Amino acid sequence: MTTAEAYAEFGSREARGVSPTYERLAQAVARDDDLIALLDGLPPAKRQPNLLFGVVRWLGGPVEGPAAFHDFTVANWSAIEAEIRTRATQTNEAGRCAVLLPVLATLPQPLALVEVGASAGLCLYPDRYAYRYGEHRVGSGEPVLECAASGFEPPARVPQVVWRAGLDLNPLDVTDPGDVSWLDALIWPEHAHRRTRLRAAAAVAAADPPLLVRGDLVDDLPALAARAPAGATLVVFHTSVLYQVPLARREAFVRLVRDLPGHWIANEAPEVLPHDGLPDLPDAALHNVLALDGRPLAWTRGHGQAIMWFA
Incomplete structure (x- = not known):
């Protein structure tokens, strides 16, 4: 192209x-x-x-x-x-937690989270945000993440997270005004609600900063995953990250993450991380595929604004 x-x-x-x-x-x-x-x-x-x-x-x-x-x-x-x-497009959209939550809530609790391509780590706090799926409200506090949902029953509660860490080639510091201003610049012009959400999510993260490690998704993931506490379910996840990774490294990452203990949640475009037997796209807009351990579950929109379950 x-x-x-x-x-x-x-x-x-x-x-x-x-x-x-x-x-x-x-x-x-x-x-x-x-x-x-x-x-x-x-x-x-x-x-x-x-x-x-x-x-x-x-x-x-x-x-x-x-x-x-x-x-x-x-x-x-x-x-x-x-x-x-x-620089890199390190869009750190906390709204994506709304499409991760239905999977996170089904896994054995408590959870130890590792995000690949974590940016400033705002998606490492799915337990600290509130959610609204239509009329269904989950959690409490700010920000409230709105998500149009179809095809499934929204979760009744937020997950229990006992450990959280992120891996990124260039992690951003949520307590650094310069780094937060770059995240703000990546938000699309009309999206005032996303700027409000960024500030609220940044305040949550700044009050309890996550463990962020500068490293490569293949070379450095095993050591970081090994730091997760015993007794917690390890969950490695990523959203709209792999398109920035060369194909050979992407394939090496998939082989690696499949062999780690725990679970793997991917939320990537279908041309970036292919799956067999996907249903037709709901419309012409760009969608990601939400998958658990390689099994596709739902179509999602890139900023977490919608999820359409098909599994």
Whole structure:
């Protein structure tokens, strides 16, 4: 897929109906020969829309109008390129806990959680958030994570978590205002509710910071998993992470995580982590597949806003 095609697909599949600003901007970039030429000078993994748009926003650039975005990006490309090459799309969306909760609640309690690609670790606190699945409320406190759910009975309680740790090539510090500002820049422009949620989740994590380890998902996962306390069910999980991992390393990770004790929850796009016998997608939007120990269970939306159970 060319860079232009990737931006056009992002606009039509991922941003449509979710962020009119990014839909419009992605389609404009797809037709902008100047910007495509600049992006094509980057490594393939660094050309993604979320990374470009997040860096421009973090540097104070405009994203509301394609013309102003073009002018700012061309004029400031050296600074933008430097940030793109050193940063990653570490979207730390606590809302994703709402699609993990139905699986976490079914596992033998208590749990020891290890998140691969943890960013600042906000998804390591599924026991500290509240949830609303339609009229069904679970848990207490802030933030309240809203999720449209179908095909299953929502859980009655939050899980019991006795240990939590994250693994990331570049972990972010939830107590560092600079790191939190980068997470804020990755939130799509219209999503004021996600900014409010980020602040609330960051406050939860900052009050009891998680164990975050800088490391590789293959080389360093076994040692971190081995630190989980005896008597707790180990759960290794990840959401929208493996697309950033080269195929050979992705396959090595899958072999490794299948052999660890405990359970493995994956929430990834079907083209990134394939499964046999998936039902048809519910619509043309971009969906992840929620799977437990390699068994697909549900379609989910990327920010945790919906889950459609099919298992």
